[in-house]
Each structure stands twice: as structure tokens, then as C-alpha cells.
């Protein structure tokens with residue numbers, strides 16, 4: 001009896017039915033509020049009204065599946081990519097991907113930098129099978145548009161306009177202590193992180209990284225910058 | 233389980249907000265405790281957890297959550313419960329509480345404190361879930377009365393009777409929200425004084441005060457303004473009736489500067505002290 005009653009009430013809330021009373025407004029408002037918090041740059045870019053309409057469509061089609069409101073919005077970027085009225089802003093879905101990666105990274109497990117000397121201590125014979133642990137929350141976001149510039153502009157509208165013809169970027173999202181950051185990667189670094197995300201060991205990295213990027217030097221740099229935090 | 237306790241220091245504390253972490257840790261305001269929203273500290277890492285460590289080193293904590301969905305027909309979310317349990321182990325709060333409501337069904341989470349039908353059968357059902365949570369956390373939890381914007385049918389008893397029944401069957405504590413009884417009383421047409429006189433005083437371990445807002449013909453539990461006059465009056469009555477129970481101010485929407493919150497806590501402390509003197 002309770003299950004049926006709750007199911008019907010939840011349906012009524014999510015469809016905005018009269019029997020749910022004010023609860024439709026408070027529930028959908030909380031979901032929209034979560035999107036506003038996690039996708040601030042998208043909101044600033046398209047304006048509160050457009051964002052509200054877009055978020056309103058999303059929350060009606062996408063129930064929250066986690067008790068934590070922080071988990072809500074993981075498919076919002078995909079939704080934006082298919083959202084007809086946002087088609088004139090082809091970079092918007094990628095901007096949302098960047099914001100979601102930052103949001104996730106901001107509460108990922110804490111990690112300590114690794115001592116670069118540990119790599120040299122690994123015996124030569126074991127080196128090829130060595131795997132690397134990436135910092136928790138680290139993510140790659142690639143786009144055909146300069147979304148880092150668009151992100152900055154959303155936060156600070158007095159900056160000069162971004163030229164969309166500036167071309168694409170590969171961004172690495174990671175955390176430095178309490179601060180979540182994203183930095184532009186050069187193609188060899190992008191390739192390295194991609195391979196590390198696939199858990200390719202040292203031997204495979206040396207084979208698969210395009211010349212002329214010496215794998216050991218790239219890895220040493222990734223350790224120094226705190227992207228790689230351990231060996232496995 | 234051990235006898236009901238009132239282990240939190242007496243007096244008026246504040247809900248802890250991320251906007252004020254630094255002021256709390258640097259300024260060490262003279263407050264008896266802080267209440268942390270459990271759900272804000274269940275992540276794997278990040279700055280909020282680091283701040284909470286620092287606050288915990290200085291103050292006792294109360295953990296107040298919204299995600300247990302104690303009244304839901306869904307199975308208890310064990311993964312969520314595990315995360316609460318590890319946060320409780322790590323921060324050792326003086327109290328742990330959630331709400332007498334449901335927030336999810338069929339795996340869909342509504343993130344709203346939804347009212348239950350108040351029947352004997354539902355009281356038993358919810359009490360059993362609370363018992364399982366208490367087993368897992370190895371401690372008693374508190375359940376809070378929520379603000380209601382409509383009456384869930386079929387209900388066969390008033391809310392205070394349902395609350396007392398659940399608390400009795402689960403042998404749990406009650407977190408009594410004074411603003412919520414004013415809001416629900418106004419919306420549903422019951423007398424908050426009656427509620428205060430019927431709630432089992434010995435199970436009430438903590439009180440909440442907050443501001444409400446008016447929307448259409450309803451009061452909403454909005455937590456975005458100072459405590460309003462009718463609620464101050466009910467707070468006095470509550471302290472007279474239930475005794476000087478530790479209290480916090482909940483202000484988590486449109487969070488004001490820290491001094492405004494401290495001032496609000498001071499107002500409540502004055503009422504609290506008067507009640508203490510009146511004995």
C-alpha cells in the first residue's frame with residue numbers, strides 16, 4: 001500500500017500534477033538548483049532564463065538516482081548536446097562536460113604527490129609491467145572549441161571576447177590541495193593521460209606514444225605536477 | 233541500548249555553513265556546538281571534509297542528514313548507510329539525526345522531505361527501518377518532524393501521535409523542529425501548542441529553529457530568513473514544556489554573514505537562559 005501510494009505521489013510530483021500541490025515546485029526547484037550550482041558557467045553563458053528552461057526540461061525527463069544531490073546532472077552535458085534550442089551554441093555541451101569534471105574532481109579522494117625518485121628505484125626488469133595511479137578525480141575534457149576561454153569569460157564578463165575560430169583544446173581537470181584546476185595539454189601529454197586512463201603500463205606507453213615524445217620525460221613531468229600519484 | 237542521553241552541551245549552537253568555515257576555525261566563537269549537514273560530508277575527499285576536521289577539533293558536532301529516506305517503501309540504501317557510518321566513525325558526532333519522512337521511491341530521489349500517511353502499520357514499518365539504521369551505526373539516532381504542505385492520506389492519527397509511536401517502537405530520539413510544527417500547523421490546521429504538549433519530552437534531545445516563507449496560501453520551511461515572531465513564541469512554550477533542550481538555528485538558503493547568524497543564536501540563547509532560570 002505504501003509503495004503504491006509513494007509511487008503515485010512521485011509520478012504526480014515529477015509530472016507537475018495538481019495532486020502533488022507545492023511539492024512539484026519544491027522538488028523540481030531543488031533539482032534545477034543543483035544544476036545551477038554545478039553548471040554556473042553554462043548558466044552565465046546562456047543567461048538565467050534560457051538555462052532555467054533547459055534545466056526545467058532536463059529535470060522532467062531525468063529523475064535523480066542518488067540520495068546525494070551532488071550526483072545529479074551527470075548526463076546534463078549529453079542532454080545539452082541533443083537539446084535543439086542550444087544548437088547555435090555548439091560549444092555548450094563541452095563547457096558542461098568541463099564543469100561536470102570539475103564538480104566531480106572537487107570532492108574526489110585527497111591524494112599526496114609521489115616522490116619522483118620512486119620510479120628510479122624500480123628494477124629494470126620490472127619496469128615494463130609497471131602501472132601508474134592517476135590522481136583521484138583527474139579527467140580529460142577535449143573540445144573543438146576554446147572552452148577554457150569561454151569558462152573564464154563566463155566568470156569574468158569584462159574579459160575580451162573569445163574567438164571560436166581559435167580552435168580546440170585538450171584540458172586536464174585535476175585538484176591541487178583544495179583547489180580544482182584545469183590546464184591545457186599539449187598533444188603528447190594528452191596522449192599520455194589517455195593511455196594512463198586506459199591503465200597502459202610503462203612498456204606499452206613507450207611503444208604507443210607517438211614519436212618524438214620520450215615517455216620517461218613525460219611521465220616524470222606528470223609525477224612532478226601531481227597527475228600521477230602512485231605506482232602499481 | 234543505553235539510556236536516552238542529552239550528551240550535547242546545553243545552549244544554542246548553529247548550523248555549520250561552508251561560507252563560514254574560516255570564521256569558525258579562526259574566530260572560535262563561543263558556541264556550544266555546530267550541526268553539520270551529514271550529506272555535505274559523505275564525499276571521498278575535498279576541502280569540506282578537511283574543514284570539518286578542523287571544526288571538530290574545536291567543537292562537538294551534531295550530524296543531521298536528509299538521505300536515509302526512513303519512510304520509503306524502497307529497501308534501505310546500504311551503500312548510503314555505509315557512507316554515513318564511516319563519516320560517523322571519523323567525526324564522532326554527539327548526535328546523528330534524519331527525518332520522519334520519505335525522500336525516494338523506485339530508486340527515484342526527490343530530495344524533498346515528503347510526508348507519510350500516519351497509520352499504525354506505517355509506524356511499525358518506519359520503526360523497523362530505524363532499528364536497522366541504529367544497529368548499523370551502533371547508536372541511537374534522532375528523527376525530526378518535517379514541515380508538511382499537505383496531509384498524506386489515509387492518515388488515522390495526528391502527527392504527534394505518529395511521531396511518539398515511531399520513537400517508542402524504534403527506541404530512538406526525537407529532534408523537535410519548532411518552526412516545522414508552526415509551518416505544518418498553519419498549513420494543515422492543527423494547534424502547535426497541542427503538538428508541544430503531546431510530544432514525549434524525555435525522547436527530545438535537540439530543537440531546531442528556522443525561518444519560514446509564505447508562498448501562495450502556504451507557509452514553506454525555507455531556512456532563508458530570521459526566525460519569525462510566532463516561532464519565537466512557540467520556542468518559549470517548548471522550552472517551558474520540554475525543558476532547556478540544546479537548540480540550533482538552521483539558516484542554509486541565502487546564507488547571511490556570520491555575525492547575523494551569531495546574533496540570531498544570541499537571541500535564542502537569551503530565551504533559553506530565561507527558561508533555564510524559570511526552571
Ligand SMILES: [Fe+2]
Pocket residue numbers: 376409440482
Ligand atoms: Fe529542522
